[in-house]
Amino acid sequence: MKVLDFTNSVVIITAIVFVPISAIESLDLSFVNKGFKKQNSSNVIDRLAATARVITAITLHNGLSDKSISVDDVIAELLNFEPHELKSLKTVDEKAVENFLTKLADFKLVDVVTVDAARTLGNMYKFKEMWSQIGDTIEFPNDAAYKQLDNIKSLKVSGLEKLDFKPAIDALNQSILTDTNVAELKKHLNSITTKIESTKGTDDIDGFINTLNQLKPLQYIHQIFTIYGEREYFTSIRPGAPDGLVQEFGELKDLVRLSKSSPLDSLAKLVSSRFVHHPINRMHTSGFINGYKDLNSLSVDEGNAWLFNSTMLRNMAGIHQLSQTTPLLKKLDEAWNEMFSLKQYKSIQDVASLQKSLLSITDVPSWADVEKFTNDVKTCANAPDQGQYIRNFKDISENTNILFKKLTTIRGALQSVEKLKTDYIPKLATSTSIETIVKLRELVMKLENDVKVLLVGKSVVEVDMQTAGSDIITGFKKQFSSNIASFNCIRDIKSRFGEVTLSAMSLVQIREMKEGAKVTKDVNDALAGASKSLKSLTEIRSTFQALKVQSIDDKAILNALKNVSRPFGEAVTALVLGKNLMSKSSDFEMFVRNGYLVEGEVDEHVAVNFRDTFGNTWGDFVKTTENIKTLFTALAELVGKIEGSEKSKMEDVGSLFTDLPNLVDVDLLTDDRLNAVELFENIKPTNEQRQLLDNFKTNLLELSKLDLKFSRFQKSLNSMSDTIDKLVVMMSGISSQVTATTSGGAAVESEGYKFVWWHGALLFFFICCCFLIFCCFCCEIVDYKEENDDIEMGKEKEQLVKTDEEKKEREQKNKKSKGKKRSFFGKRLVWKQRSKKPNQKCAAVAQTPPPPNQTATASKSTETAAPSGSGTNNAASTGNKTNGDPVKTVENEKKKGADKDGKTGETDKAAATTTGDTTKAGGSTIPNKTEVPADDKNDIILYDFVAKYPRYGVVKPKSFPNAEAKRRWINDALDKINKVWKADREERERNRDPSTLSSDTSTHNGLTEEEANMSLVSEQLKIKYMGKPGENLHEGIPEEEHIDRNADPTRDDPAEEFSEKGKK
Template identity: 25%
Template sequence: MVICGLLLVHSDCAPLNHSLSSNNNSHVPSYLDAFKELIAQHVYGTNDNHNPSDSTKNDDIFDLNSSREFLRAKRNAPPPDKLKELIDKSSSLARISNGIALQSGLMDGTIKIEDAVGELLNLGTLKVSDVVGFEMDPVKQLTGKLKGLPTNLDKSVEKLEKVGLEWKTLEEMSRTVGDVTKLTKPEEYFTSLKDYEKKFNFDLFTEPINKVVNILSKLEGIEKLKIDEKTDITKLETAHLNYFIGLPGSFREAIDELTTVKNTPNLFSGVAFIMDSSKTFAPFGEMAKLIDFRLDKLDDRPSYETVEIVKKNFKQLEDLAPMFSTPHLKVLNDVIAARTRREPVKRTVTTGFVNGASDLKQLGNDVRDSWIVSLSNNLVSLKRLENGLTPVLDIKRQLAPADEALLSISSGESSMFYLDSIQKDASTSVKDSSKLAEVFNEYEKCRMLHAPIVKASSIPSQQLIAKILSVEKMFRNLKAGVQKIDTTKVKSEMDAFIKFLGFTNIKDTTKSSPQLPDVLKKIKTTDNLKKFKEFIACVKSGLDVDPAELKNITADIIAKKDTLTFVGLEQEANMHKCLHDLKEDLSKLAQMIQLTQKLRSLDSKKIQKVENAASSLGTATNELKSVNSIPDSMMKDAKEITTEINKWPESLKSSGEIGQSVALLSHANDFKTLVLSGELDKFDAPVQTQITAMKKGKEQDTIKTLWGDHNKFVTDLQASSNQIQSIGTSLKLAEIKNFEDYGTVMKTSLEAMKDVTIDVKNKVEALDTLISLPKAPAELEKIKKTLQHLGSLDLTFSSHSSHFQKVPNALKSLYDFLVKFSIEPTQAPPPRSGNAPLTGRSPVYSGSNGGSSGGNDEDRESLEREGLQERIGLGVVIGVLLLLFIILTGYKYFTKRFIKKQLREWIKAQRYPSAPTAHRHHDTCLKTIVIETEKFREEMQKQSHDYLPERKHRNPGILCNPETALHKLKKDGEKMPIHANLVKSKNGKRFIACQAPTDKSKDHDDTTEDFWHMVVKERCDNVVMLCQCVESKSIKSAQYYPVAVNKPKTCGRYEISLLAEPGIFMEFKDIIVRRMLIRDTTNKLRKRTINHYQHVGWGDQKCPPKGKHEALYQLMKKLESKWIPARFQSPVVVHCSSGIGRTMTFIGIHTVSQDVIHDASGPWTNRLNLLREARWHAIQTTRQSYWLQMAVAHKLNWDYKLGMDEDLKEQQAMFYAMAFQEQVTPELAAERQMEKDKKAEAAAKGQKYNTTQKASPILGQVVLY
């Protein structure tokens, strides 16, 4: 075979190393280049949101189904962000320059290692020595104490604690009541009430009311008139005389009467005392309310035992207070504050490393980036640069453990705020706070001062006060009605109505009667009459008072005036005085009780996060103890090349100018990106919702003031953002040729930027208060972090002018130094003797005067020998490849034969002796799985609800497995949980099993947008729907797709269009095919075209119609592309209603088949377990399990051409008997027969009976047929 290879290459062609010369500056595109471009675009992507979701980790390297789309991506991509590109390139130069300066300074002692490490680890103003001195044990003692409080604080006194708070409330309420025993004005009121009829003229209101009522009567009559063009003239004249001719006069009379009432002086002066009765009788009413409050709320009395328990609880809180004073807690809080960048980061020696220690790793990439070589016209040596900076690059390795330990600390920020709120409350506890428990006994002494009162004793008094207040209300409403009378407006409205009617002369019946049909038509077709009637009724209501009713009420008040006071009233007031003396003690007691209650319901998870943060800081502390040795290590390992690179003159000053300028541009770009993203616009709504939910009062007003006018805040920032964006758009990066050009562009850009002042301090303070409130949404934490980041940006460009003005010269200095540094030192040539040549080959001479022709012959023979050697080598390679091909072909042939044998044996093994035996086997398999999984039902429910809100669960009992959920799926930069699971087969093919989308309802959120977002972000090309939207009058899925070509469907931000009329899949009428286009209306994501397959004949909890397999086999084959490796195919979305029965049965056709191919020996239970591990509850019934087993057997037979059609025909008949003829176990057969008998009995009585099998609550009997 090797000889054959040699023959293939043996020819008279020229040697391969002497092919036609090519121009190095030209390049002819090839298919390989096109493929490289395809790979590059797909792997690195041109995704618009720069955050591609890949829930399959590293499986989806490239998707050839989408190749055309990705080849178009470059043409359709948005314009590049020039400002970001400038920052990226400039940052590389800043890191290199700062790396040189930092290394030089650490090695010559001008930079302290503590300062450098503090900045690299983003410790803010904290010193490394402070962090090294941190001890986590005091913090852990505090957190341990706190975590134990929910169980250590005795709950048996909760009722008594509640009563203690109610006594505090009673004391506060009683402060405003006053002494009801010393009030004298009630007698004056009753005297005034007797004479009210003499002092107030009710007759003055009689005529205005009558006139207005008359107008309303006529308007109602007009409203009821039934007149049209056919009505005879006599009826028209009668209607005009009854309802219209007198309208102007009635209007005029009403206005006159209303004017009289309006202009009557001192109309209400005689009843002024009655109208202020609430001031007189309010104390009596308040006292009655306080009595009711005491009788309802303060029924529990302290005992010696309960007071002792309260003392013990209070003592625990008192012991807790000193533990908060440990200085180590402050260090932990300061580190978290620094790491979360609550304040702007100030750098002096690491200005080029804006991201801290992680940028040291990036520096390692920078010194190997060929871009530096290109920019310097090949004058900078990357090898020498990397070797020269080896000591400073090694710092990353030394700081990595500490930096990694500190990474997790930032997640404890919200928990530290929570702990801080506890600390503030704990600081209010006083020494000997256990003595406060004695206040329970003190207020009991006050309780003894009141007389025995039952609730009924104060009822007559409360009824009397209610009637007194109703009289006051009558007079006040009447006065308000008079004040509201605007006779000018009333006249204007009346004149407007007459004009609206449109009579030529309303007083002339002869002329007006024929016009009535048109007038009535106009009245019926407009709401003018209705509005005018409402206006007149409003005038009437303001003056409508019944003197007779008022007289009856006042008579009843006078008759029962002695019920105003009652037995025990004076003693109740004495009790209130006693409570006032305990005001301070009651206030302190309430504080301690509230703190007890707060700590009893303490969020242990947040305290645990604080403890975790302390542990992480403790780890970092241990790693930082050796940082002082870093400079010594650098000096010890230094080489000559390190000494050379450390000689850049004024490196710290120049690198500072470069780094500061890059940082300013980065801050400007961060600011622009944040504002343009629209995120700030969304902050106001949730904050306002939380403010509104607060109790109205001073605190709410303070929060409103602190939060301010957010719309104005955002609008002001948008103007500055637009200016920065404009500067970035106008950048001419293509004109940059060298280091200095970058400096010039940075300088001119920063000069053009106007200062931006951002004050978020008040907003953050408002958010801190809102976050500390109960049930504060987690969204507020995100808003706060974003605002803190915004506030940390340094946008006062003018104050840094001295830095960026010098950046061109600084970069030129860096370039000049690196070019000089890159020149290798001159070395002496190696010694040689005589006239020996410098190389291993004899020199070749050519030319007319330079040697003989023999030299040329030798050269030609040498070239021929080399060409022959290469052809021999190529022949050997080809021969070896051909041999490998034969070996692999043979291996594949025999492997396939072995697999076929195994598969035939597996299919034969699936045969059962009888249909009932088959049913018992599948019933047992499912019960085995159910019994195991249902043990963990509560834990599963918690995990599912922690991952996905309950309102996004279609069925509360169908839970989502968070282990296989799409955790990397994001929407607008945030994780988007969805009731879907990734199912992967042995060959790498991926399916996404999910529930059907839901519409917004009482119990569910709208998830149609989430569904389409998942399809687009996961780059899915196919969606399989195994249900109808409505089945048996039950909603199974939202209508998330369009039904007509010209009627797109909108689901949130996505618009879905049909590209053609729906068709039938192959010859299978139960499967509808739709070709759809998905468009993101926000233009953040590209359009996507998908195939939608809907099976409309497969019922819930059943198997496909008649148990046939061909349709779903062909559909699965369609989804299994034979041209693309399975692991590179895009995921297939499959759903039914809940996404567990039909969905997982269909997916199992592929996944179980692959499982059998890889291992034919496993039991059927293991196959089902694989499906349930991927998606909980998979496969609902024994029929589905058996059908899937048969579907896998058919698929393997058809795929591998096993020739087992007859065997499978017999097995299919047995399946049909079990699934459709109910040849099942005797127990189930008896149950089914009993259900049918009940149905027949119900039918005989004319009733309906549901024979659907119901799940048993007994574990192990829950599997449905």
């Protein structure tokens, strides 16, 4: 089986599959077996992405054409929205929502007597959730490993506060490093590395971290024991609480009923999508990784150098048509971005969370249901409270988090130091590249931030892990076996557990929302704006339906593409998103550092009661950090494996998708951490703390817009090798099928193809018959014309004899001067005559002198027909005046041809100008300046480019009056574009800064991908309209074809004086 490379893979999919089968037989597939030139391996992922876009565009085009794909579903996916959510949003009953919000605003809460009852019952729901998550997975370290944590106190972290990074960073900020600068910089860097290395000593940092990992469930253990201790409330409920709770449950019934007719989850998803990325299941648009923004790339894919070179693209129906929908989709997306505020986002999230709880309640419980549930809890809860250990669990859990983040920071700092010692300090010199200096500076700044994390809050040597009383940790399952049994019993209660606990939780949420201001107003405003914006969906739908699409006749090919489109697109999505995510590693490092600093401020400067509230809202930041690290490690392996490959063929790349790492999901807990930041802001933090909180919130919101859910791509990645194999086999089969059809000798099994073949044969026979009849008819016309010409030439001969004597007298007078010129031009003219082999028919007749009444006209026309650019015609016009001249035969031949057509040289030139024939008028090229040639693909690409980018100052006229006007406009347009690019390059050189050099993502000398493609097109336009280098632009004749041009200058050569050369 022949292997298809990336270029041909995309082209063959685009060109073959997207045209009707009846048109395939005319395609030229000679390029299929050609490999493309070896390019930078960094383009592998880009080429895979282009392939995915093309495959998706083809299947999408055909699905829209045969109505198998819903237009509304496509619109939703391109806007990064689940189709069912968009449909739900369009059908929201605004009146029902208004009624729900009115009821929520008017909800009557009884006095505070119900607060504790509702909170305690609601906490039982949290209890069940937490124990279900960790109860069967607890594996605490053994006693020996746990007591090893005492050795952490021997780490030598004292003196880190004295490390000064400023001199090193200042030196690295200099534009030029002298020998003195290099020596000082090495001194500072060595001092930093020595101090950081000394912190480790002989201790096993990785061993400490592994042990701390095993202690992570403690953060849930202390909460579970705390809630378990609250069960005592059920035996001593405050007077009035039952009646108040029943009354509130009665109010809740109306709210549950109204929530079912006014779900706001789709509105919440829309608003939150402006701040948090929501991964969706792309059924039809998996190749469009960035949604509608990728539609514009389709025109680039068509015009790309490695796609554009294929003649098969001429038969493509035009996948770029999908980009016609981009402006409307972009307008709607940007309107949503401007419409919703962060405040509205938080309000809608609160209401949507409440509705989620309400919709889970099938029937609001009665007080009898509450009593039944509390009795079941009391029956299960026969183990002691263990209240004396709750504080121990909490302290050890908090200290575990402190040690974990500081030890992982030390480990990262030691890795950075090792890189400094091996990759940078020994190689540092005055000749070190700017790129290396930038990377070195980033590494030093990272070390500075690591030291800040180590210094904030408790020092690692001050943290007490209570190893003396390690039994409660290492012997947890044995010592608390009775509690574990009670926890399991409560988890398995069936008596309306959900209805009772969720109803109580809903009451707590309603109380909190009523304390907030303008929640209902925020929701109403957001709903009104969303409803108004959705009216544009009608216009977007019409644009999709108006697309002129050519469907595929062969369903087998279409089904084969559908089968590979989604898994191929998902696997490529993982690669592209992973590559983009890795480019933001510094942003994630900043997020982790700021998060640790916020935790440090809470641990050190905030009251204990607030620490508990903050911690419960903030969540497990250590777990988030570990997930980020795990994801980046896996992505580095995956992307590096594909991107770093030298493979250039599709089949070879498929072999790379083996032994792939497991990808995980990262949840930044955006909502919870925004709420925790708000809690911190409410206790009046210092200016430094407020700045830290602002930085963290900004960083959190930026990263929350990224897609961090990668586990859903694992299946498609693991099967990518098979997917590519299927794609290669499918395209090879199409190639073989087309080759067999065009050869005419292969057997075709399909009855449909037999039908097409026989009809094609009949059509070919009919065309041949028509051609033969046409040829016979033309021959008769030519014979008749030659007979008439012979009669006319006889008459002309009689007239020419009369003027022969006059001509001889003129020739005798000029014989001497003309002889010299003849010697100069004769050599060139005879050479051209010999190489061109002109027709010598009727030369004898042409040698006869012209009649008296035509002499002046002939002479004048001969001189006129020879432009200054044609040395041949100059020689001919001179040589025909001398008898016996070796070139006279040629001149007379030309004259005869002119007379035979009934035209003089002047009329020939006029005819050539009118008809566009550039071979008339004495043999020189006459460009047609009246007929405007049709636009080809390069012309259209240029028109679209200048229309898309008005910064170039080029405006295309509606039409061109003639070809010369079009040529001049294109020349001016290309000059203006190149001037802008040149100015951009000069501006970048003037503003070059080492800190921004590494962020340059361009790989085309500062041009974008689209501008780089335009650069290739401009070269082809220059060749088309201005000619190739080394070409005579006036005549359109390459220099090497000019007869004796280099030997003797003629009137074509303005640099030489013709008369002086003639005299010599």
